[in-house]
Amino acid sequence: MPPKAPAFDACQTRDPIGRDGLRERYWERVPLRNLTPREWEALCDGCGKCCLNKLEDPDTSEIAFTRVACRLLDGETCRCASYANRKSYVPECVVLTPKTLPKIAYWMPSTCAYRLLHEGKPLYDWHPLITGDPDSVHRAGQSVQGWTVSEAEVPEDEWEDHIIEDP
Numbered sequence: 001m002p003p004k005a006p007a008f009d010a011c012q013t014r015d016p017i018g019r020d021g022l023r024e025r026y027w028e029r030v031p032l033r034n035l036t037p038r039e040w041e042a043l044c045d046g047c048g049k050c051c052l053n054k055l056e057d058p059d060t061s062e063i064a065f066t067r068v069a070c071r072l073l074d075g076e077t078c079r080c081a082s083y084a085n086r087k088s089y090v091p092e093c094v095v096l097t098p099k100t101l102p103k104i105a106y107w108m109p110s111t112c113a114y115r116l117l118h119e120g121k122p123l124y125d126w127h128p129l130i131t132g133d134p135d136s137v138h139r140a141g142q143s144v145q146g147w148t149v150s151e152a153e154v155p156e157d158e159w160e161d162h163i164i165e166d167p
């Protein structure tokens with residue numbers, strides 16, 4: 001039996017990404033493989049879009065996003081309720097590293113900072129690294145805040161009813 005998912009804890013879901021003391025605009029000049037672990041983590045904009053369940057067309061391999069979110073996602077903060085221990089609760093959660101990114105980037109959301117940099121594109125001006133404010137992603141309407149449903153409440157055979165455009 002899989003471990004029971006923890007109750008959401010405000011302390012765990014507050015912005016956990018430290019963006020102080022990083023090299024000046026490092027994402028524009030340092031290759032991804034040469035980033036420090038803190039710089040790598042700080043690239044995440046906190047949008048929560050990668051925690052949405054996706055459906056893949058078996059014929060075309062086309063990916064469709066749904067608004068059905070992982071059971072550990074807090075739909076208001078857009079944070080994982082148990083990031084450090086997430087693999088115990090959600091073994092299929094993908095760990096993004098400079099090594100795994102090239103294989104994963106194609107199904108990440110098009111606004112994801114990791115995907116953008118992998119494709120040689122700049123970050124959007126609402127990214128917290130540029131604004132200095134972790135809430136700027138929500139204010140720009142670029143996060144999943146307030147519009148997801150939990151996979152705990154929607155059976156998998158109904159996910160098709162919740163397909164959305166690339167978020």
Ligand code: SF4
Pocket residue numbers: 043044045046047048049050051096108109111112113114
């Ligand atoms: S989609 Fe990318 S930027 Fe957004 S939460 Fe996921 S890893 Fe972070």
Ligand code: SF4
Pocket residue numbers: 050051070071072073074079080081082083086087090093094
């Ligand atoms: S377990 Fe993984 S997919 Fe689920 S909310 Fe946490 S980071 Fe997102």
